[in-house]
Amino acid sequence: MVDTYILGKSELNIDSPEKISGRAMYAIDMTLPGMLQARVLRSPRAHAKILSIDTSAAKAIPGVLAVITGQDLPFLEDFPGDRPTLALDRVCYIGDAVAAVAAETLELAEQAIAAIKVEYEDLPAVFDPEVAMSEDTPVVIHPSGKGPGGKVMGNNQAHWYGAADGDLEKGFAEADLIVENRFTTGMAQCAPMEPHVALADVDIYDNCVIYCNTQTPYLVKQRVAEILKVSPHKIRVVVPPHIGGGFGCKTRIKGEGIASALSRVARKPVKLVYSREEVFADTTVKHPFVIYIKDGVKKDGTLVARSIRAILDAGAYTDGTVGGLVTRNAAYGAVGVYKVPNFKLDNFRVYTNKPVGGAFRGFGVAQTTWAVESQMDIIAERLGMDPLEVRLKNLLVDGDYNPEQYLMDAVGSRPTVERAAELIEWGKPADAPISPTAKRAKGIAIGCKHFSIQTSSAAIKVHEDGSFEVRSSVTDIGQGSRTVMAQIVAEEFKVQMSQVRVIRVDTDVTPLDTGQSGSSTTVKAGHAVRLACKETKRQLFERAATLLEAAAGDLDTAGGRVFVKGSPDRSIAIQDLFRKLPMGAPGYEYGPFLENSSDLVGGAMFYPQNERGPKGEPLPKVGFSYCSQAVDLEVDVETGRIKIHKLVSILDPGKPMNDQLAIGQIEGGVGFGIGTGILEEMSFRDGKPTNANLTDYRIPTALDVPNVDQLVFDQVETNFAYGPYGAKGIGEVVVCATSAAIANAIRSATGVRVVAMPLTQERVALAIAEYEASRV
Amino acid sequence: MDYLRPQTVAEALAAIAQAGGTATVIAGGTDIIGDIKFRGLKPTALININRLEGLRYITEDASGLRIGALTNIQDLVGNPIIVKSYTALGDAGERFASLQVRNLATVAGSLGRASPGGDMAPPLMALGASVIAVSPSGEREIDLVDFFLGPRRTVLRPGELMREIRIPAPGPRSGSAYARLSYRDVLDLCIVGVASGIKLDAGNRVTSARLALGSVAPRPVRAANVEAFLLGKELTDEVIREAGNVSSQDANPISDQRASAEYRKQMMPVLTRRSLARARDAALG
Numbered sequence A: 001m002v003d004t005y006i007l008g009k010s011e012l013n014i015d016s017p018e019k020i021s022g023r024a025m026y027a028i029d030m031t032l033p034g035m036l037q038a039r040v041l042r043s044p045r046a047h048a049k050i051l052s053i054d055t056s057a058a059k060a061i062p063g064v065l066a067v068i069t070g071q072d073l074p075f076l077e078d079f080p081g082d083r084p085t086l087a088l089d090r091v092c093y094i095g096d097a098v099a100a101v102a103a104e105t106l107e108l109a110e111q112a113i114a115a116i117k118v119e120y121e122d123l124p125a126v127f128d129p130e131v132a133m134s135e136d137t138p139v140v141i142h143p144s145g146k147g148p149g150g151k152v153m154g155n156n157q158a159h160w161y162g163a164a165d166g167d168l169e170k171g172f173a174e175a176d177l178i179v180e181n182r183f184t185t186g187m188a189q190c191a192p193m194e195p196h197v198a199l200a201d202v203d204i205y206d207n208c209v210i211y212c213n214t215q216t217p218y219l220v221k222q223r224v225a226e227i228l229k230v231s232p233h234k235i236r237v238v239v240p241p242h243i244g245g246g247f248g249c250k251t252r253i254k255g256e257g258i259a260s261a262l263s264r265v266a267r268k269p270v271k272l273v274y275s276r277e278e279v280f281a282d283t284t285v286k287h288p289f290v291i292y293i294k295d296g297v298k299k300d301g302t303l304v305a306r307s308i309r310a311i312l313d314a315g316a317y318t319d320g321t322v323g324g325l326v327t328r329n330a331a332y333g334a335v336g337v338y339k340v341p342n343f344k345l346d347n348f349r350v351y352t353n354k355p356v357g358g359a360f361r362g363f364g365v366a367q368t369t370w371a372v373e374s375q376m377d378i379i380a381e382r383l384g385m386d387p388l389e390v391r392l393k394n395l396l397v398d399g400d401y402n403p404e405q406y407l408m409d410a411v412g413s414r415p416t417v418e419r420a421a422e423l424i425e426w427g428k429p430a431d432a433p434i435s436p437t438a439k440r441a442k443g444i445a446i447g448c449k450h451f452s453i454q455t456s457s458a459a460i461k462v463h464e465d466g467s468f469e470v471r472s473s474v475t476d477i478g479q480g481s482r483t484v485m486a487q488i489v490a491e492e493f494k495v496q497m498s499q500v501r502v503i504r505v506d507t508d509v510t511p512l513d514t515g516q517s518g519s520s521t522t523v524k525a526g527h528a529v530r531l532a533c534k535e536t537k538r539q540l541f542e543r544a545a546t547l548l549e550a551a552a553g554d555l556d557t558a559g560g561r562v563f564v565k566g567s568p569d570r571s572i573a574i575q576d577l578f579r580k581l582p583m584g585a586p587g588y589e590y591g592p593f594l595e596n597s598s599d600l601v602g603g604a605m606f607y608p609q610n611e612r613g614p615k616g617e618p619l620p621k622v623g624f625s626y627c628s629q630a631v632d633l634e635v636d637v638e639t640g641r642i643k644i645h646k647l648v649s650i651l652d653p654g655k656p657m658n659d660q661l662a663i664g665q666i667e668g669g670v671g672f673g674i675g676t677g678i679l680e681e682m683s684f685r686d687g688k689p690t691n692a693n694l695t696d697y698r699i700p701t702a703l704d705v706p707n708v709d710q711l712v713f714d715q716v717e718t719n720f721a722y723g724p725y726g727a728k729g730i731g732e733v734v735v736c737a738t739s740a741a742i743a744n745a746i747r748s749a750t751g752v753r754v755v756a757m758p759l760t761q762e763r764v765a766l767a768i769a770e771y772e773a774s775r776v
Numbered sequence B: 001m002d003y004l005r006p007q008t009v010a011e012a013l014a015a016i017a018q019a020g021g022t023a024t025v026i027a028g029g030t031d032i033i034g035d036i037k038f039r040g041l042k043p044t045a046l047i048n049i050n051r052l053e054g055l056r057y058i059t060e061d062a063s064g065l066r067i068g069a070l071t072n073i074q075d076l077v078g079n080p081i082i083v084k085s086y087t088a089l090g091d092a093g094e095r096f097a098s099l100q101v102r103n104l105a106t107v108a109g110s111l112g113r114a115s116p117g118g119d120m121a122p123p124l125m126a127l128g129a130s131v132i133a134v135s136p137s138g139e140r141e142i143d144l145v146d147f148f149l150g151p152r153r154t155v156l157r158p159g160e161l162m163r164e165i166r167i168p169a170p171g172p173r174s175g176s177a178y179a180r181l182s183y184r185d186v187l188d189l190c191i192v193g194v195a196s197g198i199k200l201d202a203g204n205r206v207t208s209a210r211l212a213l214g215s216v217a218p219r220p221v222r223a224a225n226v227e228a229f230l231l232g233k234e235l236t237d238e239v240i241r242e243a244g245n246v247s248s249q250d251a252n253p254i255s256d257q258r259a260s261a262e263y264r265k266q267m268m269p270v271l272t273r274r275s276l277a278r279a280r281d282a283a284l285g
Helices: A016-020 A106-115 A168-174 A217-228 A256-266 A276-282 A321-329 A365-383 A387-393 A413-424 A481-493 A521-548 A659-679 A738-750 A761-775 B009-019 B032-038 B080-085 B087-095 B107-113 B121-126 B224-230 B237-250 B261-284
Strands: A036-042 A048-054 A064-069 A097-103 A117-122 A157-165 A177-185 A197-202 A208-212 A235-239 A270-273 A289-297 A303-315 A342-351 A438-452 A456-462 A468-472 A500-502 A555-558 A561-564 A567-573 A578-582 A589-594 A600-606 A622-636 A642-652 A711-715 B002-004 B023-026 B045-048 B058-061 B064-068 B130-135 B138-143 B148-150 B161-168 B174-181 B192-200 B206-214
Touching (some): A036 A256, A097 A106, A097 A256, A177 A365, A217 A235, A217 A256, A256 A270, A387 A438, A413 A642, A521 A555, A622 A761, A738 A761, B058 B080, B080 B087, B107 B161, B174 B261, B192 B261
Parallel strands (some): B002 B045, B023 B045
Antiparallel strands (some): A036 A097, A048 A117, A064 A097, A197 A270, A456 A600
């Protein structure tokens, strides 16, 4: 980034000193006087009618101050409204919340939970989405949503999204080769280090303060108001500046409604901390996908037709708008990279009696990318072409309309994949494997993730000492958004970072934001803060103009002073706009006050312009960021174990706001990509989670991700004119390509194409054994 | 819950006797504390023996190795005696959980937990180890082969404490190794573990073979068929390969949350071969 004062530079993350010294306080650390502890009773049945709930024994335990069931909170989540806060007359998965208690101690709360008697009558259950959506499903869990043509869909089909372009049949007829495959992805958990926490405090007027670690504070405010049936102005959501990770599973309401309802009964603060098991099974998970992909290609590698049919395992409910959005947004993973003149895509989200699919870093795109980028290698192999060459031949470029009718802009696929190829020395065979039982090869894949361009607002307050306070409801789940917002203010006012303070999210003070999801934060909050700075400057210059005897339009600011452009000696310190006022008694003063005003706050909202396709059709406003990855690995052909020798990750961040934070996203994304790519998969037996803990669900440790000397990253900047200062959203794209790059390398090394991810060593070893047996 | 921290073995035995069989003894506590906090274990008394004097040692004499019951796993790591002559045990120590856990968990405690996938049992069984148990009525020596009854169950009687683990001197041309498979290099429980302890004559023929398998049966088991197959044979690559195949007859693993039966079955020969090859290298090295 050129011509900037501070943006783009690797300014220290403003939260690092506290975090590194162990002083950072998280929601989980909070206590309030008289605070009670909450526990939730969860269903042991995959699908059952609730015949009766008897809470009398629990209520009778001394020290148990609140016991609630679904009858106390008959509120259904929005879109499509299938999920109650606590079960009403039915449970739909093992872990479904049935009742909740608040007691003086955790032990008492657990005792109370154990004393609640629930009579169930089992209903048939279904766990496989392809069975659930068929005529033969043993059970229909919820009414179906609407599909193509507005018609109600078949069994258990909650959501549908379709896209089409050209003439698919004609495309396949023109093709020299048809390649058809079925890919699957497993269920994963975001597994943030800090579990979900909600500490609610409802007073006798029903004013409710909730301290929580959500990614969507204003949505929590709205939902809790609906659950408590009070006006939203009574709800105040406070989010500590430090959150122990999110990655998606802290979007929308989780334990906040239950904690608030308990607190209203007890009229005491109630803290609900999810156990690790609850985080796994009872928040939201990554939708498992089954993806059928059929491609038609010419002999020279040109894609002429592609059809995709994806089935998303929804689990038992819909996490509000997220269900429909994942179904929709998964499509972006199929359209952002390649030109496909004849295209059709249908995504179906299907209910099963399992944990609820929700937001998860990658938001459906990681799953689609896995299939598409595996498929591109298969096509190359069938045509006897180089996988990189086939990719480069079909790339969308700036000015193309993609298969979903987006006009492509700032396309970063070519520069990122070419740089990745260069750094992995594509075309040069891999070195010999280290282990005598291993085979070694390279693989490559292009990741492309849309970042949704959402709405946000921000306010900047100028303090009497000339420093700046940023008010935004953007929560920082580790991505560094607080630092970037401070950096934008420092840039706009040409001051040091130490002159800017970002206050914690508090919906009584910080203005509306739509939440941290879809890699949206940098763009929307970046714009909102930039616009708020503009408005603040306007007010500042107006005040200074009189004093400087200049037109407001001729003023500028830097280093805490406002000055006349071209005459820097005609200036005033910002703090001098705040004046002490005489008290009457000589020597005594009030202030400093801002004359004729309470304070100097500039607020603004950013609302993106609508996007339109070539025929004027409205489209959700998004941008596309790119991250290509290449890997050099060896596979132990006996054990299936993968050892990564080198992983190259090349990001197109538009213009990075903070170079070091962008690199942090690449590094973290590699760990995340490897975790979900080769290690992490939730497993079930008859709907019961069997590894809902960090012993058996293996997230990567520092030793399981490539060392600094094995991880090669770089950034290739594109010019994204619509981004604030040219920036793109990058939080998710960095995880999208990893698993396909690994699978492509495994195929290259061993001859085995694994079509199910994660590529666990068991899955790889069994596939190799089967392949070897078939060759005998 | 009563919490007691005796200073001597006699005090500990008295405390256990007084608690009347419902006491839980902890040393490192790395497993039991989890049971209490997360898995509903509610002992009436917790007797912490980690301060008992004189039970943390690794000593070798002509008869073999003695490991005090309070020796922790990290004490094994890099110990020159163990590295040189009891390699399988060192292998297991290095891969055990994490450094933090290794610094707390004890060798005897790991045996006492009788986890089917515990990493201490297979190497110690392959080395022919025994446990010295002490009770108010005296001491007895229990061969590890007879020690485990099933998950969380051993032949230790109520009121008995482990005092020492003994490993007979392996002698010349002996070697041992522990091959262990997990998904992660650290902090991951074993999917299949195979420990081999072998002795070769001048012609590289196997004169003694002990192999023990972990995570493939309800308790750690000796691979009797592999042992019988090896005895008297020259330990060539081909023999090692065949021994791997024979291992399939020595256990019938199940599927659980960590691995499928199919994968475990496929891995038993692989790890048996790897363990034997490294034990041979140790014997000849």
